[in-house]
Amino acid sequence: MTRPAPIVTDDNASFWEAARGGKLVAQGCRECGRLRHPPRPMCPECHSIQQETVELAGTGTVYSYAILHHPRNPAFTYPVIAVLVDLDEGVRIVSNLVGVEPADVRIGAPVHVTFETTADDMAVPVFEPDGPPA
Template sequence: MDDQLAVRLKAYEGRPAAVAGVGKDPVNAPMIRHWCEAMGDHNPVYRGPRAVAPPTMLQVWTMGGLSGHAGRAPAYEELLGLLDGAGYTAVVATDCEQEYMRPLRPGDEITFDTVIESVSARKTTRLGSGYFVTTRTDVRAGPERELAGTHRFRILKYAPAQPKPPAQQKPPAREDHRPRPVINRDNAGFWAGVERSRLLIQRCTACDTLRFPWLPGCTTCGSPEWDTVEASGEGTVFSYVVMHHPPFPAFDPPYAVGLIELAEGVRIVSNVVGVPYDKVRIGMPVRLEFRRYDEELTLPVFQGVAE
């Protein structure tokens, strides 16, 4: 049954989900202003006569609202219906990826095409077993329909897992259940540095602004070009919380989680270790160390330094 279903699902790869879609509104300054206010982004490149739209608004200009879009192809709804009929009735959005080719400016008319890019093999997750479905939307702008960006959106269509009776449950292995970081094309270099016991900070090569966490572009000047500098490892506790609840198998509450201000001026969230949780204080000096939690996971943490 599953093999037959997998063959039918794979047949949808490459089929269109939307053809010659048209944005309901051109790129416009009011929407940009609302977005920036909601995000707390005060970058001047998003204002004035030469303004550009924030790159992460890429999907905004393609959204159809309650009435939807003309040009929708039936393949995507057919695919979801096929999964529903096979018992994979639940859905959760898992992630999205965006690539930017050219900035969008107020007045740009938007067109787009969406294709079903891939359907995974059946996967087993903690939510239940199901299939990851990825669509790719190519967003174009202007009369020449110049490619402005690509938006990939991924969902999991799954059959909810049935909880086991308490007698059948096994206590989870603590380290095996420690959460893993989500690694993507924007932050892969950071985690590669962690594996080499290096804490790397992005630096804009246009204006030299340091930034953390890693981002695809500079929040000061908008440049997408960057290199890295290695953190010295010295810092102070800028703020912190003590976690008491909820309990989680991989952790032993209470423990301190700090917002650490590095000597370079950027801030990072991590555990404060080596001192009792009730002795952590704002302004406490800390020093970076790398802890290996298992054969796959290394994390940067900060050791409290006695004054």
């Protein structure tokens, strides 16, 4: 029942290194300041390859969701609540919502980040609702 470890590559290492340390980050362009997620090797705005790792507040709102029932993988607990979170800094992330009943998931709900461990002593950012369930 352990989550699979994320796959670390040259392009995404900064994100997963930060997650392991309990931080949610995005890539920022050192030239034009544009934030981007998922990471990529070049700024699509100005083509700079100079980048920095920007720590995010970890707050945002649920843009969309899906309660996943089937098929099942033994590494996860079902139903899995998959969410798209629009983070306050303007980037979107695929993640999970935890600490909430599936019936209480709402688009637009404010959420904040927390972390769950995975195999290989890594971690992934997941989200929980800000207040008590509506």
